Each structure stands twice: as C-alpha cells, then as structure tokens.
Amino acid sequence: TLGFFDAANLSNKDFICTWVSYRLNLRGPSIAVQSACSTSLVAIHLACRALLTKECDIALAGGAAVRVGGKKGYLYREGMFPSSDGHCRAFAAAADGTAGGYGAGVVVLKKLKKAVAHGDHIYAVIKGSAINNDGIQKAGFTAPGIGGQVGVIKTARHLARVEPESIGYIEAHGTGTIIGDPIEMEALTLAFNTEKRGFCAVGSVKTNIGHLDSAAGAAGIIKTILALKYKQIPPSLHFEKPNPGIDFARENLEKLTGQPSE
Numbered sequence: 001t002l003g004f005f006d007a008a009n010l011s012n013k014d015f016i017c018t019w020v021s022y023r024l025n026l027r028g029p030s031i032a033v034q035s036a037c038s039t040s041l042v043a044i045h046l047a048c049r050a051l052l053t054k055e056c057d058i059a060l061a062g063g064a065a066v067r068v069g070g071k072k073g074y075l076y077r078e079g080m081f082p083s084s085d086g087h088c089r090a091f092a093a094a095a096d097g098t099a100g101g102y103g104a105g106v107v108v109l110k111k112l113k114k115a116v117a118h119g120d121h122i123y124a125v126i127k128g129s130a131i132n133n134d135g136i137q138k139a140g141f142t143a144p145g146i147g148g149q150v151g152v153i154k155t156a157r158h159l160a161r162v163e164p165e166s167i168g169y170i171e172a173h174g175t176g177t178i179i180g181d182p183i184e185m186e187a188l189t190l191a192f193n194t195e196k197r198g199f200c201a202v203g204s205v206k207t208n209i210g211h212l213d214s215a216a217g218a219a220g221i222i223k224t225i226l227a228l229k230y231k232q233i234p235p236s237l238h239f240e241k242p243n244p245g246i247d248f249a250r251e252n253l254e255k256l257t258g259q260p261s262e
Contacts (some may be wrong), residue, residue: 101210174204
C-alpha cells in the first residue's frame with residue numbers, strides 16, 4: 001500500500017514526468033508542461049528541440065486529461081465554450097461549442113537518422129514545429145487571434161521547408177465554436193497564401209472524442225499519424241452544412257470535410 005506522501009506525489013501533475021523518468025531510469029530533461037489545451041503539442045515541440053540540441057537521444061512527449069468522480073454535466077450558456085447538447089460540430093453551421101473528454105496520449109520521438117539506423121518502426125516524421133502567443137492582439141483572453149495563428153503556421157512551414165500546395169491534410173484545433181472555427185480557417189488561408197483550391201483536407205478529432213484539454217494536441221497528432229499509416233482521412237462527425245463564416249467552395253466540401261456537400 002502507498003503512504004500518504006507517495007500517493008500525493010503520484011497524483012500531483014508537477015511530479016508526473018520525473019516519476020516516469022525515475023521508474024524508467026531516463027536521464028534527459030524531464031519537464032511538466034502546463035499551457036492549457038496546447039500542453040501536449042508544446043511538450044512535443046520541446047521534445048523535438050531537446051533532440052536537436054542533443055539533450056537526449058529519445059524522448060517521450062504527450063499529455064493527459066483524466067478526472068475522477070464519474071460523469072459530470074455542465075450548465076449550458078449561449079455563447080460560452082460548452083455545446084448545447086454535448087456534441088462538437090467543427091466547421092459546421094450548427095456549431096455552438098465543444099464537449100469535454102478524458103484521455104491521454106504519448107508519442108516516442110527520435111532523430112530520423114537514428115531511428116532508421118536502429119531499425120525502428122517509423123509511423124511519421126515531424127519536419128518542423130513552432131510555438132508563439134497572440135499577446136493582446138485579439139478580442140479577449142480566451143478568443144483566438146488571426147495574427148498569432150498566421151505567424152506560427154508560417155514559421156512551422158518555413159522550418160519544415162514545405163510548400164503550402166504539398167500539404168494534403170490539416171488537423172485543426174476545431175473546437176466547433178461559431179467564431180473560433182472561422183478565425184482558424186481564415187488564419188490558415190492567409191498563411192497558405194495560394195490560389196490553388198481543394199487540395200488540402202481539414203478535420204478535428206474533437207468531433208469524435210471531445211476536447212481532451214491537456215491531451216488534445218496529442219490526440220490530434222496521433223489521429224494524423226494513423227491517417228498517414230492507413231492512408232485514409234477520417235471524416236469529421238456531425239457536419240451537415242458549413243459554418244457561414246467560412247468560405248468553403250460548395251464543390252469542395254466533400255473533399256475538405258469528408259462529408260457529402262448535401
């Protein structure tokens with residue numbers, strides 16, 4: 001049985017990474033990242049940097065959102081983050097928020113050259129990543145900002161050395177809010193800055209499993225990796241008509257969202 005001190009350490013989010021390092025005898029940086037719903041993606045970004053700077057040879061990165069006490073409901077308020085019926089409808093006209101979910105996700109990272117030399121099973125390659133912040137240039141603290149999103153997308157693409165037209169899929173934040181989704185799509189449009197249409201699909205795993213908070217980014221990247229593995233883009237759920245604030249071409253709706261245009 002665990003004593004009070006050990007139980008407290010195991011349940012403290014600030015100690016989880018160093019506990020894992022202790023149990024697995026890991027010697028590199030062991031950092032608990034806390035940046036709300038971007039936590040797991042920031043952790044993956046920092047892990048990539050640690051590999052590039054040779055702080056470690058292999059990295060585990062991800063996030064977890066697990067709550068105790070059974071199922072809990074919430075009081076719906078129009079215009080707030082939670083949806084009216086517990087469904088997330090990313091990019092849809094009926095979108096009115098998202099729903100929470102529980103889960104955890106971790107990826108194992110190595111430099112590509114070493115992974116090939118060691119005969120590892122390689123599911124995907126991260127060519128580039130970037131992080132930033134909106135600052136005060138947005139409507140409010142919880143509101144998304146177009147400028148910040150455009151900047152970080154351009155930086156990541158520049159570091160990855162890929163052209164916009166070569167990108168076939170975007171796993172979006174896609175929380176299914178009437179304002180947030182159009183801002184995200186507008187930022188992607190400005191960052192891509194191309195006249196080509198209908199070449200890049202977009203989706204959000206939140207329509208399938210809800211918003212996993214600290215684990216949301218890890219869930220999204222794992223979904224994308226599996227889409228690459230199986231060469232199939234999963235459709236976004238609960239999509240019937242496009243959000244009127246997003247300028248989707250009607251003839252491209254099925255390709256973009258995985259759902260019929262009618």
